[in-house]
Amino acid sequence: MPRYRARYVSRTGRRSSVVLDAVDAESICENIEGRQRAFVIEIERVAAGRGALARTRVPSAQLLAALDALELMLTSGVRVNAALRTIADSSPGGPSRRLWTEVARLLEENGGFCEALRQFPRVFNAPMLGVIAAHEMAGRLGDGVRHARDYVAQMQEIRRESVHAAAYPALICTAALASSLVLCLYTLPRFSKMLGDIGVTRTNRITGFFFGLSALVAHHPAAVALVLSAPPALAWAALRPRFRPRLDRLVLRVPLVRGAVEALCMSRICITYRALSESGIRVVEALDCCAAAAGNAVYAAGLRRVIQSVRENAPVGSGFEDAGVFAPEVVLAIKGGDGALPQVFGRLADFYRSESRHRAALALRMIEPAMLVLVLAWVFGITLAVVLPVVEVVNEIH
Numbered sequence: 001m002p003r004y005r006a007r008y009v010s011r012t013g014r015r016s017s018v019v020l021d022a023v024d025a026e027s028i029c030e031n032i033e034g035r036q037r038a039f040v041i042e043i044e045r046v047a048a049g050r051g052a053l054a055r056t057r058v059p060s061a062q063l064l065a066a067l068d069a070l071e072l073m074l075t076s077g078v079r080v081n082a083a084l085r086t087i088a089d090s091s092p093g094g095p096s097r098r099l100w101t102e103v104a105r106l107l108e109e110n111g112g113f114c115e116a117l118r119q120f121p122r123v124f125n126a127p128m129l130g131v132i133a134a135h136e137m138a139g140r141l142g143d144g145v146r147h148a149r150d151y152v153a154q155m156q157e158i159r160r161e162s163v164h165a166a167a168y169p170a171l172i173c174t175a176a177l178a179s180s181l182v183l184c185l186y187t188l189p190r191f192s193k194m195l196g197d198i199g200v201t202r203t204n205r206i207t208g209f210f211f212g213l214s215a216l217v218a219h220h221p222a223a224v225a226l227v228l229s230a231p232p233a234l235a236w237a238a239l240r241p242r243f244r245p246r247l248d249r250l251v252l253r254v255p256l257v258r259g260a261v262e263a264l265c266m267s268r269i270c271i272t273y274r275a276l277s278e279s280g281i282r283v284v285e286a287l288d289c290c291a292a293a294a295g296n297a298v299y300a301a302g303l304r305r306v307i308q309s310v311r312e313n314a315p316v317g318s319g320f321e322d323a324g325v326f327a328p329e330v331v332l333a334i335k336g337g338d339g340a341l342p343q344v345f346g347r348l349a350d351f352y353r354s355e356s357r358h359r360a361a362l363a364l365r366m367i368e369p370a371m372l373v374l375v376l377a378w379v380f381g382i383t384l385a386v387v388l389p390v391v392e393v394v395n396e397i398h
Helices: 025-034 060-075 080-090 095-110 111-115 126-137 142-198 204-219 221-238 244-251 253-278 283-293 297-311 316-323 328-336 341-398
Strands: 003-009 016-022 038-046
Touching: 003 025, 025 038, 025 341, 060 080, 060 095, 080 095, 080 341, 095 111, 111 126, 126 142, 126 253, 126 283, 142 204, 142 253, 142 341, 204 221, 204 341, 244 253, 244 341, 253 283, 253 297, 253 341, 297 316, 316 328, 328 341
Parallel strands: none
Antiparallel strands: 003 016, 003 038
């Protein structure tokens, strides 16, 4: 990374050192001498670790702000290297500044903006690079940055919808698990000891079940930790490339979430195709990028079958029909507008963006009552486990 360590002396004679991200050593000198009013003694570049560029990630909000500023400067006639230097200087410290300083340096060394961005695959994916490369070759880099920015914003909106749909069930499960652990580790053991102190030796089945569960949690913490870590471990394993197709096929078989997953996948596919087709990317290359951005292995495999059909000189609509994955309305729309695919995919993108919100909300409304019933049943069972022994003791006293 373009990171430098500078040693300098302040006007009071105190020696200090600082590590900063900058395009070159000259800008480091200007920064220290201008802002800190100190004298630079030595500047050395800090070597980057292997693979650091490929591992770089930038928050979406910072990326969108930087692309907005870059598009504004490019459309105003500012040279791209000067615009990148300005963005690098104004970016907050951390990955964002390192990203743009490295892009500026690579651009000045190699002369290609898209090639510089290609070094950061976790920030700029294939559709974004395709859009920017097409406009860079046409001499309209500002338009390419604007299209890429719009694409990132739309995909980020879809990602927020997915996270929002999964947030409520995850929150309920976490709260229920945390409260259950508190009850099993603190409340029920003390209540069991109290009953033993007053001479209660026999309890009902409900109370006995929860007391046994509490004793299991208290006396076998390693087994409980293993059970609690099993779901995250299974989820991590399921997301590996080897097991991901099985998970995606399983998700599409769940009635409550199938519609939401289908709408979210089609939103990604249609938005990606529209962005690429508007930039002049060929159909096969656009569909290939759509397969990478689909977010579901089943739809990605369907798009690869469409690509194979198109390469065999079949119409795009026939390829979607033969894939056997896509909804009938999608197949009919593409077959009916085979000569105007950008407009068709644009209308489908708008449709599935609204449909994804509707289906995600519908799935959430269906899941909420089931989770509420389970939580209420658990709370009711714990209440009975606590109340019934008290009632039995009172009856024995009378």
